[in-house]
Amino acid sequence: MDLDTLNIAGPTITTLTAPFWDAASRGRLCIQHCEECGKAVFYPRPICPHCWSRRLVWRDASGKGRLKSFSLVYKPGHAGWVPAAPYLVGLVELAEGPTMLSFILTGARAPEVGDPLLLAPTQIGGRVLPAFKIDPNQRRNTR
Ligand SMILES: [Zn+2]
Numbered sequence: 335m336d337l338d339t340l341n342i343a344g345p346t347i348t349t350l351t352a353p354f355w356d357a358a359s360r361g362r363l364c365i366q367h368c369e370e371c372g373k374a375v376f377y378p379r380p381i382c383p384h385c386w387s388r389r390l391v392w393r394d395a396s397g398k399g400r401l402k403s404f405s406l407v408y409k410p411g412h413a414g415w416v417p418a419a420p421y422l423v424g425l426v427e428l429a430e431g432p433t434m435l436s437f438i439l440t441g442a443r444a445p446e447v448g449d450p451l452l453l454a455p456t457q458i459g460g461r462v463l464p465a466f467k468i469d470p471n472q473r474r475n476t477r
Pocket residue numbers: 368369370371372373382383384385386387
């Protein structure tokens with residue numbers, strides 16, 4: 335299945351989220367960091383959820399994470415995804431701390447909670463989105 339041929343709605347881009355989507359279109363994962371407390375923040379917000387500071391800046395994330403949970407989707411919520419079903423979505427705990435929901439590329443083996451993940455920018459429905467894939471060079475972490 336060529337994911338790029340999917341006829342799906344694009345993201346709703348706002349002033350707040352534009353830096354994330356601009357970076358995504360160039361194959362990067364950019365998330366906010368707080369200059370006050372030093373913590374990473376995702377999803378995009380005007381105020382740090384840890385210390386309430388407004389001093390949030392955008393930085394590239396490492397692109398590394400861990401599969402916290404996942405679901406194999408057989409019945410998509412949008413008809414445009416039907417040709418891709420079943421497909422995998424997962425909660426990715428980024429190395430920087432925050433968790434994000436993402437499309438997970440399926441590989442040679444079945445996914446397991448704790449699997450190490452790597453950013454895998456992917457053409458989906460006419461745009462590059464920040465998907466993830468299982469990192470074949472790292473071991474599973476079951477903490
Ligand atoms: Zn903060």
